[in-house]
Amino acid sequence: KQIGLHEIRKEFLDFFKEKEHLIAPSFSLIPKNDKSLLLIGAGMAPLKKYFTGELTPPKKRMATCQKCIRTGDIENVGKTSRHATFFEMLGNFSFGDYFKKEAIQWAWEFLTERMELSKEDLWISVYKEDDEAYEIWNKDIGVPADRIVRLGKADNFWELEVGPSGPCSEIHIDRGPKYGCGSENCKPGCDCDRYLEIWNLVFTQFDKDEKGIYHPLDHPNIDTGMGLERIATVLEGADNIFETREFQRIIKEVEKLSEYKYGTDENKDVSVRVITDHVRAMTFLVSDGILPSNEGRGYVLRRLVRRAARHGKILGIQEGFLSKVVNVVIESWKVEYEDLDAKREQIKKIIKAEEDKFQETIDQGITILESYILDLKNKGKDILNGEKAFKLYDTYGFPLDLTKEILEERSLKLDEKEFNLKMEEQRNRARKARDDGDSGWGENNYKDLFNGLNCIFKGYETTKLTSNIT
């Protein structure tokens, strides 16, 4: 079926509206009243309290298209075909209403009837002990046994640090041997790009407490998540999520700014995809009220800006360019997220200021690194100690990969073990700061930042949803 991001998003929400779900707009990327999370990384995260029964949902069936950030995937971006740091997750949820049978049936109906995916290309994974889910797929839906795999806890059991959790079942699409690793054991769950995981159906039947103990919930729930960009990739027959239609505009803009032609050098293609991803992520982070800082969410943003700026350098872009790419991102996503358009100038200004600052950082960092290198050479050494690299990184904001790259060019090495040790200490400090409720940027900054602007997402005004959640 020839449809893109916008249409898929709409068809998904319409489909679940027909199945009597309440459709809610995406929640902010900033979790509300939830210290266990830095950023929202799944559709269920802002609804956690409905699953545990702590709050009563406005309706027992809901569906959303949720903005997500997964910093854990940052290193994968541009390298795998399927990972972004920012993405949108489509999800349908049952708070003690329907369970496995309906969730599985509707997912199948949506993919094979609405999206017209071929049944033969779909593979299913279930948690190894979940015979119930296996039977539904095999007997009720008719998926042959050789296309259902049983996987362990790492792949098919869903949980956050605390809160609702349970076994899950994933739907994968076989994109053909061309994307495969060639291994005999290559099947869903393999890390290569052949079996693309598109939809995860989580059967939330436990509540996990701080000690890691699973308490069965009075009524089991359904929590599903499908990556919007991934299903679009499949429907458009694109190679990776950044080559789908809506992303093409961004790639074109980066091509224009860098005079590099996408598709001519694999390493530079990675840089183009990283820039594409990171600019989209930073645009949404700033629009939700986050400002660059050295801690918590602000640090996530800072890191994205720096990584993107640096990849711009790899492509030979001399001047600051990120705010130009921001414009293109907003053009593509303002249809669903009107607030992006309203906050356009602020978003650009904040990102530009951070990028400018980083340009200075780079120059300053290179000077300092050169002095370290001179020192090494004078002493006849070839390994830079981790403490110095960490100082460059932590105090001067100079990225580690840049340090490594420059050292490599001079045939020098880095004591990464010591660096990681310093990094871990820093993380612990940040974690502590977060637990103390001192994460830097919160609601107040948000208000100041966009003062006087009419920038509240309209969907929130129409339901009691947000007030229920706060």
Ligand code: ATP
């Ligand atoms: P993967 O194994 O590919 O890393 P996952 O198992 O970590 O995915 P889930 O936590 O099950 O992903 O999230 C539900 C869905 O969200 C996935 O099936 C996928 O479609 C989508 N998704 C997850 N992570 C990303 C990401 N980094 N970028 C884009 N989409 C994602």
Ligand code: MG
């Ligand atoms: Mg993952």
Ligand code: MG
């Ligand atoms: Mg997975």
Ligand code: MG
């Ligand atoms: Mg999964």
